[in-house]
Amino acid sequence: MEGQAIIDLEELYQQAxxxxxxxxxxxxIIKINQTLLGWLGYELNxxxxxxxxxxxxxxxxMHFEMFFWPMAAVxxxxxxxxxxxxxxxxxxxxxxxxxxxxxxxxxxxxxxxxVLTDITERKTFEKELxxxxxxxxxxxxxxxxxxxxxxxxxWTATPDGxxxxxxxxxxxxxxxxxxxxxxxxIMSKVHPDDRRALSRDWRESLxxxxxxxxxIRLIDKAGIYEWHLLKAALFLDxxxxxxxxxxxxxxxxxxxxxxxxxxxxxxxxxxxxxxxxTSLKALLQLLDRMKGDLTNKMAPGLIEKSNRNVxxxxxxxxxxxxxxxxxxxxxxxNKTEVNLAELIGDYVHHIRIDQKYEIIxxxxxxxxxxxxxxxxxxxxNLITNAIKYAPESNVIRIRLTRTLEFALVEIxxxxxxxxxxxxPHLFDRYYQVSNTGSLYSGLGLGLYICAEIIKKHRGEIGxxxxxxxxxxxxxxxxFNPSIARRQS
Amino acid sequence: xxxxxxxxxxxxxxxxxxxxxGDQVILFAHGFGCDQNAWxxxxxxxxxxxxxxxxxxxxxxxSDILQYNAxxxxxxxxxxxxxxxxxxxxELKDIVFVGHSVSSIIGIxxxxxxxxxxxKLVLIGPSPRYLxxxxxTGGFEQQDLExxxxxxxxxxxxxxxxxxxxxxxNSDRPELGEFLTSSFCSTNPDVARDFAxxxxxxxxxxxxxxxxxxxxxxxxxxxxxxxxxxxxxxxLHTPGNKFVQLAATGHCPHISEPEETISAIRSYIQQN
Numbered sequence: 131m132e133g134q135a136i137i138d139l140e141e142l143y144q145q146a147x148x149x150x151x152x153x154x155x156x157x158x159i160i161k162i163n164q165t166l167l168g169w170l171g172y173e174l175n176x177x178x179x180x181x182x183x184x185x186x187x188x189x190x191x192m193h194f195e196m197f198f199w200p201m202a203a204v205x206x207x208x209x210x211x212x213x214x215x216x217x218x219x220x221x222x223x224x225x226x227x228x229x230x231x232x233x234x235x236x237x238x239x240x241x242x243x244x245v246l247t248d249i250t251e252r253k254t255f256e257k258e259l260x261x262x263x264x265x266x267x268x269x270x271x272x273x274x275x276x277x278x279x280x281x282x283x284x285w286t287a288t289p290d291g292x293x294x295x296x297x298x299x300x301x302x303x304x305x306x307x308x309x310x311x312x313x314x315x316i317m318s319k320v321h322p323d324d325r326r327a328l329s330r331d332w333r334e335s336l337x338x339x340x341x342x343x344x345x346i347r348l349i350d351k352a353g354i355y356e357w358h359l360l361k362a363a364l365f366l367d368x369x370x371x372x373x374x375x376x377x378x379x380x381x382x383x384x385x386x387x388x389x390x391x392x393x394x395x396x397x398x399x400x401x402x403x404x405x406x407x408t409s410l411k412a413l414l415q416l417l418d419r420m421k422g423d424l425t426n427k428m429a430p431g432l433i434e435k436s437n438r439n440v441x442x443x444x445x446x447x448x449x450x451x452x453x454x455x456x457x458x459x460x461x462x463x464n465k466t467e468v469n470l471a472e473l474i475g476d477y478v479h480h481i482r483i484d485q486k487y488e489i490i491x492x493x494x495x496x497x498x499x500x501x502x503x504x505x506x507x508x509x510x511n512l513i514t515n516a517i518k519y520a521p522e523s524n525v526i527r528i529r530l531t532r533t534l535e536f537a538l539v540e541i542x543x544x545x546x547x548x549x550x551x552x553x554p555h556l557f558d559r560y561y562q563v564s565n566t567g568s569l570y571s572g573l574g575l576g577l578y579i580c581a582e583i584i585k586k587h588r589g590e591i592g593x594x595x596x597x598x599x600x601x602x603x604x605x606x607x608x609f610n611p612s613i614a615r616r617q618s
Numbered sequence: 619x620x621x622x623x624x625x626x627x628x629x630x631x632x633x634x635x636x637x638x639x640g641d642q643v644i645l646f647a648h649g650f651g652c653d654q655n656a657w658x659x660x661x662x663x664x665x666x667x668x669x670x671x672x673x674x675x676x677x678x679x680x681s682d683i684l685q686y687n688a689x690x691x692x693x694x695x696x697x698x699x700x701x702x703x704x705x706x707x708x709e710l711k712d713i714v715f716v717g718h719s720v721s722s723i724i725g726i727x728x729x730x731x732x733x734x735x736x737x738k739l740v741l742i743g744p745s746p747r748y749l750x751x752x753x754x755t756g757g758f759e760q761q762d763l764e765x766x767x768x769x770x771x772x773x774x775x776x777x778x779x780x781x782x783x784x785x786x787x788n789s790d791r792p793e794l795g796e797f798l799t800s801s802f803c804s805t806n807p808d809v810a811r812d813f814a815x816x817x818x819x820x821x822x823x824x825x826x827x828x829x830x831x832x833x834x835x836x837x838x839x840x841x842x843x844x845x846x847x848x849x850x851x852x853x854l855h856t857p858g859n860k861f862v863q864l865a866a867t868g869h870c871p872h873i874s875e876p877e878e879t880i881s882a883i884r885s886y887i888q889q890n
Binding site: 155156157158181183187188189190191192193195196197199200203204237238239 | 649650651652655656658659719758762763764765766767768769770840841842843866867868869870873874875876877
């Protein structure tokens, strides 16, 4: 009862925080509240009896006549139609319109009561919302672009492990479309030997939520398995909820292969070093038994053999040191004027003494600026190789040629030759021409060291070979290193 | 002769309803934006004496939306075919055709193609062309129509159904679809947009003179969509056309003033 005294219905209608008006069956305004008149800036007599649709734009009027009116009458009401009403001063008032139809007992339309809500602020929010939606879509596209650009495979998975996104790289690598993300499909791309461990570890991570890291082999579209580092981490949102697993798959095949080669190399190097050390140990034991009696007739021979083994060890260690120096970029050249013909002559003279080979040197005297010791190392390696790998070759030819820009040195043997597929790898580190290592011993570092030395001199090095006819190893040294490295 | 199967498929496609007791058939054709429910205030007045046929155009109301073909219905001819299909399927002859708004033009086109189906046409708020042209006032400029199309785009069935999907994204929301089928005037938005374009971009002025069936123009007072001058144009250029101006205002006299509309239709039908 008290409420009735405070709440006056007429006042509530007139001063309500929303616009009220009623329309006759012909669409004329028969009642309108003060709130709405205030919003629109009209006096009561200016709108009473007038058509409400007259306050709308022409498009709005058409919509009002063809949608609002039939809907309001037939459905007995309309919910949340958004219109723009023109105020008296011409400014647009965005409103939401709700209406209900009042019918008589015979179901004839008597009036339509309408509530208008001012949604000016809401429209602003809508615009902001749309804007931020666009921004986030743009952001998503940017991320997508980035994800597709990186050379790694990128993926996301639901917290329970279903892959729900893959980048373009995934599709390229496996030659599939982005929909092929079923676990069975992905597992079919994993090397059979890696599958069980992968499934096990992945399941464990799914349960624990711990980051995941594993090396696996994945088969590419050409059917070749390559090593990949698979990494995944669970992304938690600001509230700490699980959202997604984010994962990547980096191709580490080259790295893994390098590591393997390195392991193999260490193995070879150990064996190579062990042989002379074992000999040396035996020789020292023999010498030890002589109790310092160096007059023993066997002594000089033993010492001579010991020396040879020590030299061998020394050579191997020098090679290892050189290789690691190149690796660290520490190779320093001590450049002087070097007469190549003389250098070759001296070196050849030195090996001619104890070899049965005929070594022919051809060509004129050429002087270059180079590190004499290092160039000698190159010559030594190439000539030793020729002797070692072409044992049936009786003649080894060393040809020195001078061009305008560089000096060309060729070491030509008449050995068995090298197969074409092996030629490109000769100068790789840890590469040995033959795996039948028992026949030829060595670290396989020689040609790599040569290549590094020649590169450091800004020259070029290479090899050509015809099976059954022989091989030619060549290198060039430019006269002017600053403009070098553009010869054939 | 139409087979039962064809008849059934047409009845299903256009949600055809036949009610009433007379021999004379009245076919009511709803206008753009609505469905057969628009006639709910007038049909009861006719069912005692006439056989009343109601339907929804393909794509509208409870028609079979799957049979909507955007190419076919990009012209009024597609909708004309709906009328002719129904006449053929029900084996109708000499019917009274009552068409509202764009349907009055569709009725004229159907009657030009197959006059034998029709005895009389009642045209409620007809307009052969909505756009103004040289020596012709349709009532609208291109920009007005663009305004309507834009309005429909953003506000077809109200704020929540228009804005929400835009903001939230076009996710699958079956409840929206349910709302569409359960609500009057709730044609699929794409169909409604196409229908609006074909309605308001058509120019059928040249067809009026080809009509051989007699007709009545029911002109509303103060109808923004079909102003008096347009009704007069139709009357002037259509042979055998009678003209009645209603006191009813707006574009939907059958909704706002059903009694006046009923009596105007009835007296025209009963005339010889």
